[in-house]
Amino acid sequence: MIRVHHLNNSRSQRVLWLLEETGTPYEVVRYERDKRTMLAPKELRRVHPLGKSPIIEDNDKKLAETGLIVEYLVERYGSNLAPSRDSELYWRYKYWLHYAEGSLMPPLLLKLVIDRLGLLALPARSFVRSQLKLHLDYLEAELTPAPWFVGDHFSAADIMLSFPLEVATARAGLDETRPKLMSFLARIHARPAYQRALEKGGAYRYAG
Secondary structure, eight states: OOOEEETSSTTTTTHHHHHHHTTTTEEEEEEOOOTOOOOOOOGGGTTTTTOOEEEEEEHHHHEESSHHHHHHHHHHHHHGGGGTTSSSSSSHHHHHHHHHIIIIHHHHHHHHHHHHHHGGGGHHEEEHHHHHHHHHHHHHHSSSSBBBBBBBBHHHHHHHHHHHHHHHHHHHSSTTTHHHHHHHHHHHOOOOHHHHHHHHHOOOOOOO
């Protein structure tokens, strides 16, 4: 059985959701952030030297990094969550799968750091704000006219994009002024597998 090392309010919620979508049996090992620093507990370093989540164990394999974990789980347990390799949508799927962490998360993380630094980081605020607007405008346009980022069919790319978009509602001003993105979030939050993952993972502040 797959073991998921799961940190509250983190990227690992997506892994639980993906496993629920595929119907793959798994167990959750929960970790809680330090309430003062909001960092992961030291116990996670016993599982992986960087002490980050998610980490999964599947028989003799131990994998970290959400993108790699999602690709592994889709290839092994959930091929219905990705277009076939000969599909015209395959590379669009791959693009969104990697865009989520490679392009969208960095300015969101910068925003978090800047907010915590307060006045010391004022010169950087306008740059980060403009980058976040650029990304959110781009994503809003890309959802026209399809309901999902790879067209009419829900895919693991939508799962990967869920976390940064959820975070954007709290950190980057994503709201009803971008109705397609808000509708996307409403659709994913209504999925039964998403709701089951919340039950397994515990409190998750970005669920809306």
